Amino acid sequence: MSKHVLVVDDEPNIVLSLEFLLEQAGFTVTTTDNGEDALAAAREQRPDVVLLDIMLPGTDGYEICQTLRDDPELAEVPVIMLTARGREIDREKGISLGADDYIVKPFSTSEVVERVRRIAGEGG
Incomplete structure (x- = not known):
């Protein structure tokens, strides 16, 4: 069964490229472009990894990360x-605030995929 990645970013080009590359690498991918939808998707789907932008409309990535860490069912994601x-x-x-890794834009998409693999426990 493939690992599930939740991508949260409001830049469509980044979302499309990450979604494509992660799916090519064998991950199941869900995307959202704002904090409220990200929290709802995380609660509903329990992803294996969350890729989280900081600057989002509404709730920012810092607040989302803190909310995930405070939720007993999602604290370990x-x-x-x-x-x-x-x-x-x-x-x-x-x-x-509990982030496991921090990648600065612009980034190498292949590097992101490798870090997701490592954090998801799929080697690299």
């Missing part, structure tokens, strides 16, 4: 933050 915020203080904030 790995979160990889994808963001244009590359300052060390932003990275530290993401990690302190």
Whole structure:
């Protein structure tokens, strides 16, 4: 059974490329473009990994990460933050809120796929 990845980003080109590459790598992918839908999808589908943008309409990625960590049923779901915020203080904030990894945009899509594989426990 393939691992399930929830991609949360409001940039359609990023979502399309990540969805395509992750599916090619054998993952099942669900996408959302805002925080409220991301939380609903996470609760409904229990993904194996969440790829999470920080700057989203409505609820930002930091708040989503914190909400996931506070939910006993989702607290263990790995979160990889994808963001244009590359300052060390932003990275530290993401990690302190419970993100398992932090990738700065622009990023190599193949690197993202490899990190998802590693975090999902599929080697690499």
